[in-house]
Amino acid sequence: MRRSLVILTSVLATGALTLTACGSRDDNGGGDSAGGDTTTLTIGVDAPLSGENSTTGLGIQYGAQIAVDDANKNKLVPGVTFKLKAFDDKAQPATGQSNATSITGDKTAVGAVGPLNSGVAQSMQQVFASANMVQISPSNTNPELTQGKNWQTDKKRPFKTYFRTATTDELQGSFAADYAINGLKKKSVFVVDDKQTYGAGLAKIFTEQFKKLGGKVVETDHVNTGDKDFGSLVTKIKNSKADLLYYGGQYDESALLSKQMKDGGVKIPLFGGDGMFASTYIEAGGAATEGDLATAIGVPADTLPAAKQFIETYKAKGYKGDYGAYGAYSYDAATAIINAVKAVVDANGGKVPTDMTDLRTKVVDEVQKSDFQGLSGKVSFDEYGDTTNKQLTVYQVVKGEWKAVKTGTADLN
Amino acid sequence: MNTLPQQLANGLLLGSMYGLIAIGYTMVYGIVQLINFAHGEIFMTGAFGAFTVYFYILPDGTSMAIAVPLMLIGGGLVAILIAVGAERFAYRPLRGAPRLAPLITAIGLSLALQEVVRNFYPGADRAIAFPGLDTTHDIGSVTIKDADIFLILAAVVCMAALAFFVRKSRTGRAMQATAQDPDTAQLMGIDTNRIIVIAFAIGGFFAAVAAVAYGLKYGNIDYRMGFLMGLKAFTAAVLGGIGNIYGAMLGGIVLGIAETLASAYIDGIPGMQQLGGQSWANVWAFCLLILVLLVRPQGLLGERVADRA
Numbered sequence: 001m002r003r004s005l006v007i008l009t010s011v012l013a014t015g016a017l018t019l020t021a022c023g024s025r026d027d028n029g030g031g032d033s034a035g036g037d038t039t040t041l042t043i044g045v046d047a048p049l050s051g052e053n054s055t056t057g058l059g060i061q062y063g064a065q066i067a068v069d070d071a072n073k074n075k076l077v078p079g080v081t082f083k084l085k086a087f088d089d090k091a092q093p094a095t096g097q098s099n100a101t102s103i104t105g106d107k108t109a110v111g112a113v114g115p116l117n118s119g120v121a122q123s124m125q126q127v128f129a130s131a132n133m134v135q136i137s138p139s140n141t142n143p144e145l146t147q148g149k150n151w152q153t154d155k156k157r158p159f160k161t162y163f164r165t166a167t168t169d170e171l172q173g174s175f176a177a178d179y180a181i182n183g184l185k186k187k188s189v190f191v192v193d194d195k196q197t198y199g200a201g202l203a204k205i206f207t208e209q210f211k212k213l214g215g216k217v218v219e220t221d222h223v224n225t226g227d228k229d230f231g232s233l234v235t236k237i238k239n240s241k242a243d244l245l246y247y248g249g250q251y252d253e254s255a256l257l258s259k260q261m262k263d264g265g266v267k268i269p270l271f272g273g274d275g276m277f278a279s280t281y282i283e284a285g286g287a288a289t290e291g292d293l294a295t296a297i298g299v300p301a302d303t304l305p306a307a308k309q310f311i312e313t314y315k316a317k318g319y320k321g322d323y324g325a326y327g328a329y330s331y332d333a334a335t336a337i338i339n340a341v342k343a344v345v346d347a348n349g350g351k352v353p354t355d356m357t358d359l360r361t362k363v364v365d366e367v368q369k370s371d372f373q374g375l376s377g378k379v380s381f382d383e384y385g386d387t388t389n390k391q392l393t394v395y396q397v398v399k400g401e402w403k404a405v406k407t408g409t410a411d412l413n
Numbered sequence: 414m415n416t417l418p419q420q421l422a423n424g425l426l427l428g429s430m431y432g433l434i435a436i437g438y439t440m441v442y443g444i445v446q447l448i449n450f451a452h453g454e455i456f457m458t459g460a461f462g463a464f465t466v467y468f469y470i471l472p473d474g475t476s477m478a479i480a481v482p483l484m485l486i487g488g489g490l491v492a493i494l495i496a497v498g499a500e501r502f503a504y505r506p507l508r509g510a511p512r513l514a515p516l517i518t519a520i521g522l523s524l525a526l527q528e529v530v531r532n533f534y535p536g537a538d539r540a541i542a543f544p545g546l547d548t549t550h551d552i553g554s555v556t557i558k559d560a561d562i563f564l565i566l567a568a569v570v571c572m573a574a575l576a577f578f579v580r581k582s583r584t585g586r587a588m589q590a591t592a593q594d595p596d597t598a599q600l601m602g603i604d605t606n607r608i609i610v611i612a613f614a615i616g617g618f619f620a621a622v623a624a625v626a627y628g629l630k631y632g633n634i635d636y637r638m639g640f641l642m643g644l645k646a647f648t649a650a651v652l653g654g655i656g657n658i659y660g661a662m663l664g665g666i667v668l669g670i671a672e673t674l675a676s677a678y679i680d681g682i683p684g685m686q687q688l689g690g691q692s693w694a695n696v697w698a699f700c701l702l703i704l705v706l707l708v709r710p711q712g713l714l715g716e717r718v719a720d721r722a
Binding site for chain 2: 195221229232235255259260280283284286
């Protein structure tokens with residue numbers, strides 16, 4: 001028994017040493033390659049890069065990559081080379097948390113872009129707050145992340161290191177409800193969500209607003225992420241005589257649900273949030289998705305004059321994934337961090353502060369003061385860390401492609 | 414509108430698919446007492462095999478009447494190859510080892526197959542669109558589509574063929590003998606290794622049939638599709654009495670119907686609203702399994718030991 005314990009301990013110790021060795025080799029490599037008097041600073045990006053949601057996740061990674069490349073090319077911050085380090089959170093909160101620990105543990109890291117999923121963000125916020133490192137999500141929409149648990153009654157910012165360039169579900173849900181009633185002229189809705197932070201939150205806000213505007217919620221149901229067969233649910237929807245299905249969740253389930261619903265003879269559109277606004281939704285659901293709708297934050301990347309160059313670069317580099325949903329927001333998030341570093345360096349007489357903790361703290365303060373023209377419009381943050389850019393767009397599947405049908409600013413009433 | 418007939422049809426369809434996959438678990442268990450946890454992934458590779466035939470081999474615009482049989486052959490070949498390969502290289506070397514060893518091997522193999530497909534099959538890191546059979550038919554108040562008809566026909570034909578094979582053919586009888594007592598069967602001149610390979614192959618083929626039906630019905634496949642389906646099919650096999658081929662199909666159908674009815678009607682019972690709906694379907698399905706196992710630990714048809722193969 002004692003001997004096996006000794007062996008186990010030595011194995012663990014060897015393993016730990018090996019890992020440490022790898023780590024330090026990495027760090028040295030970064031410093032050496034920078035050479036001369038330039039400093040290499042790392043920006044972490046965390047998103048699902050494989051499996052579920054990876055189409056949009058890759059859009060976030062490469063959106064930030066282009067921002068970093070642009071900054072390096074234009075020597076935006078003299079003496080500083082930025083390096084992007086991508087982490088795959090597989091849409092799992094636990095993985096996101098351990099990635100956040102890796103990012104904050106990296107001695108050259110100044111900030112992070114991501115994650116995609118609100119549920120993942122919840123587990124990452126505290127890690128970044130403890131390290132005093134800025135985190136900007138291009139896509140989290142859950143109101144609790146910036147405005148606290150009781151955001152409806154008593155707004156309170158939980159983490160001053162957390163920002164987002166995406167607007168919240170409070171606005172998105174209201175915008176969708178408004179369009180369902182006034183644009184689509186729908187009266188009765190069947191609401192389904194996937195019980196996740198994002199999906200359930202969005203469905204709840206939609207439900208409240210839809211009722212407030214005089215619509216009727218005939219029934220609600222919940223699915224599990226990973227469910228494939230919705231036969232029973234489709235029969236319920238059919239029986240409910242609803243004229244619209246609202247879905248709070250991601251495309252993995254909603255594409256299957258839309259297909260099975262239409263195959264089952266229920267010819268009503270499925271309306272969802274930005275979580276299902278991706279070309280994968282149409283690919284996976286096929287012709288059945290025709291006429292389905294989704295709200296998405298911001299305005300379509302293709303219609304942004306400032307994003308033209310960005311889209312060309314994205315396509316020219318042959319990057320995978322979908323830039324359409326969050327690519328431009330991810331670019332803006334990374335740029336906000338880069339600009340903040342520039343402000344800190346400028347204030348420090350053109351030198352990068354040697355104390356990393358000091359640098360990180362100052363970057364957080366500078367991000368809060370952000371005010372510049374990004375790809376998605378003006379980038380600045382309010383006292384909760386939310387973007388002041390509150391534009392939203394409703395998209396519809398027309399001839400197998402997402403087409404913007406209404407762009408506007410959500411107004412709360 | 415009375416939704417019961419439609420819900421029963423939904424359950425029967427889902428259950429037939431569970432049943433087809435469960436055959437693979439039950440046959441292998443019946444003969445070598447191994448729970449092949451990689452069987453869900455064999456189902457998954459069958460789907461990718463069929464998709465490869467459709468997308469990369471057949472010319473565009475091939476009629477589905479020709480494509481589906483070829484997809485069955487292609488998917489079947491891939492699934493059989495992987496099932497037999499798993500037996501030969503992963504399980505056979507562990508034949509005499511403690512039972513835990515092959516079980517862990519099976520779990521490892523399951524993860525390995527998933528990752529291999531994810532990393533090496535083009536585009537498999539997300540859902541891949543599979544051709545569908547989407548023409549719908551209304552029979553009374555029940556709406557079904559061509560893919561559903563295919564699934565039911567496939568389940569019936571496969572079960573009938575398997576029953577005939579096990580009862581009437583020489584190899585089938587050899588299988589029953591091996592299941593009863595492998596050592597004695599070997600002494601009587603039966604090549605038990607061959608019988609075991611055949612059991613894996615049949616299980617693999619049935620999984621591929623289920624996989625093609627899955628693709629046609631749901632319209633897309635992904636590398637994780639085998640995990641939950643495999644788990645459910647395993648549950649079906651235990652529910653029906655593991656080792657019994659009729660039990661596997663019966664267990665599948667019972668499970669499918671129970672799941673569907675639970676998600677359809679439980680939230681309508683006063684006071685049970687919170688415990689109903691789609692998201693609780695799995696909970697009720699496993700409650701049913703626990704109940705059945707409490708009353709009949711051998712499963713629904715578990716006592717017909719002589720028939721197991």
